[in-house]
Structures are given as C-alpha cells and as structure tokens.
Amino acid sequence: MLKERNIPVELVNYNDINLDSYFNSLKNKFIISANNFYIFKSKCIENNIIINYHNALISKHRGVNAHIWAIWDDDEYSGIVWHRVDNGIDTGEILIQKYIKIDNMSAKELLLAQHRAAIESFKELIDVEFEVKQLITNDKNGKLHKKKELPNNGILDLSWEQKKINRFLRSFDVGVFCDIEYPKVEVNGVFLEIESYEINSDVITLNFTNGERLNLKGLK
Incomplete structure (x- = not known):
C-alpha cells in the first residue's frame, strides 16, 4: 500500500541480521511493526517513530495470543489497534481502534477478521499521513499475556x-x-x-x- 503511493519501504528479514544491532543503529526512521514478536529497545524507541499493530482491544488484552484470550474470557467484543510504541508492552498511545463482535467465532476466524480490520485501518492512517488529530489514551490496564501462558x-x-x-x-x-x-x-x-x-x-x-x-x- 505504501509503495503504491511511492513511499519508499524497506522490509526487514529477521533471519539475516542481528535485530538489536540493526534497530539500535537507526535514527529518524518511521518503523511499522505488524505481526512482530520483537521487542524494541529504548535506544530505538527514543530515536525513531514506531507504530505497532495489535490484535485486541488494549484495554482488555496485551501481549501474545490476544485473540485466544478474548474468546476464553468470554469478551463480547474484540478488535484491533494501531498504536505508538513506547517502553512498555502494548502501552503506547492509540492511533486508531476498531471493534469486532466475537459471537461464536473460533480463534482462527477472529484472527482473520482482525487482520482484515488492520489492513483497512492502515489504509485510513495512510490517507491522513499518519497524522492523527486526536490520539486515544491507552489506559494500560489490559491483561498482559506471555507466550507460554494458555x-x-x-x-x-x-x-x-x-x-x-x-x-x-x-x-x-x-x-x-x-x-x-x-x-x-x-x-x-x-x-x-x-x-x-x-x-x-x-x-x-x-x-x-x-x-x-x-x-x-x-x-x-
């Protein structure tokens, strides 16, 4: 989508580089993190603008496998956010947020619905050149789920x-x-x-x- 608008994009291959060294060497870059499990370090966060896609309403679930936990916790709604990255886990200010009614979705069905919503939301952010007039406050109260937790x-x-x-x-x-x-x-x-x-x-x-x-x- 960015390339269609003649915006230069560099894709980072996890297998080819030392991620800490690479990201900590960057300055004044705009970094888009999506379906990414790497945790950016303070130096990179301070020197760049980073936005991240998270497949949940952050007020409910932060961390890994949020779609799984939304179903297990019997949430009526899940959703997606694009948010700024700070030194916490899914705690940065929210650029855009969308709601998805879960009903009887399975985890894979919910994840696909979230990905579709994430793409449409990303288009909206491109349209405003990522300059959101009013950021959504992140209350940071959502449960933090770790990879090994089920x-x-x-x-x-x-x-x-x-x-x-x-x-x-x-x-x-x-x-x-x-x-x-x-x-x-x-x-x-x-x-x-x-x-x-x-x-x-x-x-x-x-x-x-x-x-x-x-x-x-x-x-x-």
Whole structure:
C-alpha cells in the first residue's frame, strides 16, 4: 500500500541480521511493526517513530495470543489497534481502534477478521499521513499475556458447563495461524491431545491425535 503511493519501504528479514544491532543503529526512521514478536529497545524507541499493530482491544488484552484470550474470557467484543510504541508492552498511545463482535467465532476466524480490520485501518492512517488529530489514551490496564501462558494451562475440564467447554475449544481452534500445543483432556487417568472437535446442539465430539474420539452428552 505504501509503495503504491511511492513511499519508499524497506522490509526487514529477521533471519539475516542481528535485530538489536540493526534497530539500535537507526535514527529518524518511521518503523511499522505488524505481526512482530520483537521487542524494541529504548535506544530505538527514543530515536525513531514506531507504530505497532495489535490484535485486541488494549484495554482488555496485551501481549501474545490476544485473540485466544478474548474468546476464553468470554469478551463480547474484540478488535484491533494501531498504536505508538513506547517502553512498555502494548502501552503506547492509540492511533486508531476498531471493534469486532466475537459471537461464536473460533480463534482462527477472529484472527482473520482482525487482520482484515488492520489492513483497512492502515489504509485510513495512510490517507491522513499518519497524522492523527486526536490520539486515544491507552489506559494500560489490559491483561498482559506471555507466550507460554494458555487458558487453564491447556487442560479441558470435563466438569465445566457446555458454554465454557465451547469457549475453551474455540479459543484453541487456531488453525495454521499460531504455534501452540494441542489442548488436552484427562480420560480414564490418561491425558489425550484434542486434535479437532465438533459442536452440535446436544453433543460435543472431541477427536484425539491418537485416532480415538469422545462424545460429550447431557452437558448443562
């Protein structure tokens, strides 16, 4: 999109450079961070303008796998933001924010909806040359999620009510978009990995990586 408007762009390949050395050497650059897990250091932040795409409403979730946590926490809405980067994690002032109603989305469906919203929002920012008249204050109160953290430590509890099981399964339904472990459930003293699932009105079917399946009936 930037190249279409004759704005010079340099793409950074993570595998070819030492990121700390590269970014700390930059001055007076405009850096766009999207789907990026690198944490910019203070020197780079002080010497450049950096904006970051985050796939959540920052008031709810900061950090990694925000789309997963939005579903697990039973949020009615998720969304996206483009925000300035400061020395915190997803704590900078917000340039633009969009809301997405979750309904019964899976994590992969929500992530795709977020990416579409992020692209459209980026177009809006280009149109105003990234000069937003009124920045949105970041309250910095959203939960900070780390990479190794997963809902209920990745364990499905069969004593939960149907709605909670539904949320758990949808939150782990990431497709090819995220590298997390399969969720597990204990059956007859053995933990089995849930590869896929089917949700119907009166039964939830769990398909395990070992080829077996479990039908959950009579859930509340």
